[in-house]
Amino acid sequence: MKDAPSTDAVSYGLARPDQIATLTGLEQLQAMLRGELPAPTICRALDFILTEAGDGWAEFRGTPSGDMLNPMGLVHGGWVMTLLDSALGCAVHTTLAPGETYVSLDTDVKFVKPITPATGEVTVTARIQTRGRQVGTSEGRAVDAQGRILALGTSSCLVRQAPEA
Incomplete structure (x- = not known):
């Protein structure tokens, strides 16, 4: 794994x-990794970033902070859900042909361990499970630096033609 x-x-x-009309989904993500395309603004807002992508998989890393706490002093579940949703969607994104796009149909997350700012960097990796003509499914996991599972997720995405510009 590369350094984030x-x-x-x-x-x-x-x-x-x-910029993306003739690129496959994987080519788009790889261009983003090289800095040729911008990262989505949600990454800046929640302090996470795409770190690797390959055929049928994607990895994001983020570091939770005190700005992400819920009333119990834990990192809000929505933070790790967003990282999982991003990785799960990007696993499907890697399978897109030029001119295709997708939207999430559903995302399911299971919280396994609490996350705090002391958890440190969280790595989320997702892999494609199935890819049909219209629906792609993926599964992923969020782990801490010691490899302990923090959360698990699955997603289904609707694949469709990109709207005309």
Whole structure:
């Protein structure tokens, strides 16, 4: 695994349709990793980033902070859910042909261990389970630096043609 890039050194935004029209989903993510396309702004807001992507899988890393706490002093479950949703969706994203896009149909998350700022960096990896003509499914896990499972997730995504620009 590579060291996670600093989220301070990443450009954030939205790729223009002409930048991605001829790229597969995997090529889009790899261009993002090389800094040729911007990372989504949600990554800046919640301090996580895409760190690797391959055929049928994606990895994100993030570090929870005191800005993400719920009233019980734990990192809000929505933070790790967002990392899982991102990795699960990107696992499907790697299977897209040029001109295809997707939307999440559902995401299911099981919380296994509490996350606090002391947990440190969290790595979320997701892999494709199935990819049909219209639906892709994926499964993933969030782990701490010691490899302990923090949360597990699954997702279903609807694959469709990208709207005309």
